[in-house]
Amino acid sequence: MIEARMTSADSGFITRPLEAPGFSGYLAQGGHRRRDPLAPPVERESRVAVxxxxxxxxxxxxxxxxxxxxxxxxxxxxxxxxNTDNITLKPGTHRLHVRTLGNVKIPAGVELSGLDIVCHHLHGAGRVAGNIRATGTITLVGHATVGGNLIADELIVQRGAKAEVQPGISVEHADVHGALSGRVYARDSVHIYPGGKLNGPCCTPYLQVDSGGRHIGIREIPDSSS
Ligand SMILES: [Zn+2]
The missing domain is CATH 2.30.30 (SH3 type barrels.)
Known part of the structure; x- marks a missing residue:
């Protein structure tokens, strides 16, 4: 606080040195400032946790x-x-090379080839060709068709889907509620639910086919050494 006081002794202004006695919390002592033990605690600037x-x-x-x-x-x-954008691929887009930490959606009606996608989750309903790598889940709905290499943590084929992956998909785990054609390689497990159908080779250490679900194709056990 800067104070300017008019003194009665003279008509001029006397500018007092910059100080805030009493509440600064500091005492001037020998050219150094030391914390006044009687001063109220100074509130530190609260930091917002991001x-x-x-x-x-x-x-x-x-x-x-x-x-x-x-x-x-x-x-x-x-x-x-x-990049962390969530991206929806539009019909005729030239954005075929996608790198994002976000999610990618390929709506029904979209037909694209030459795709090169790395993303978190992918929701596919269109017909595309290219390579797709998802660190999360690839969800296939409707008549989703993917030609190329698919790699994901998880595959979900939604109920009612008639999806196709050629040559196939490599995942940790797959949940098949609808119909899927193509080869499924799952390091952990594959679960075919009632009404679900997998038409193609299935390579996994653990395959569960519920009653009402079907697997048509060769069942392989992955080589545990690989
Ligand atoms: Zn890095």
């Missing part, structure tokens, strides 16, 4: 944390620019 989320960098494959609300981020490990 919600973070864990991501897997699609360039280097390392797990790192970025602010949850960030629209883009730099990988702390490889410094790659990471």
């Amino acid at each position: 919600p973070m989320r864990e991501i897997v960098c699609y360039e280097c494959g390392k797990t790192c944390s970025i602010p949850a609300a960030a629209l883009s981020a730099a990988c702390p490990n490889c410094f790659a620019h990471l």
Whole structure:
């Protein structure tokens, strides 16, 4: 606080040195300032905790944390620019090369070839060709058709779907509620639900076919050494 006081002794202004006695919390002592033990505690600037989320960098494959609300981020490990957009591929789009930590949607009616997608979740209803790698779940609905290599953590074929993956898909786990044609390689398990149908080779250590579900094709057990 700066105070300027008119004194009665003279007509001029006397500017007092910059100080805030009593509530500054500090005492001037020998040219140093020391905390006044009787002063009320100084409230520290409260820091807002930024919600973070864990991501897997699609360039280097390392797990790192970025602010949850960030629209883009730099990988702390490889410094790659990471896009977090959720992307819906429109019919006739030229955006075939997609790299995002967000999700990609391929609506029904979209027909694209030459796709190269790396994303978190993928929701597919259109007919596309290319390579797709999802760190989360690939959900196939309707008459989704994908020609190319599909890699994901999880595959869900929704009820009522008549989906096709050629040559096939590689996942940890697959849930088949609708119909799927193609080869399924699942490192963990495949579950074919009532009404579900898998038409194609199924390579997994654990295959569960519910009553009302069908698997038509060769059942393979993955080589445990690989
Ligand atoms: Zn990275």
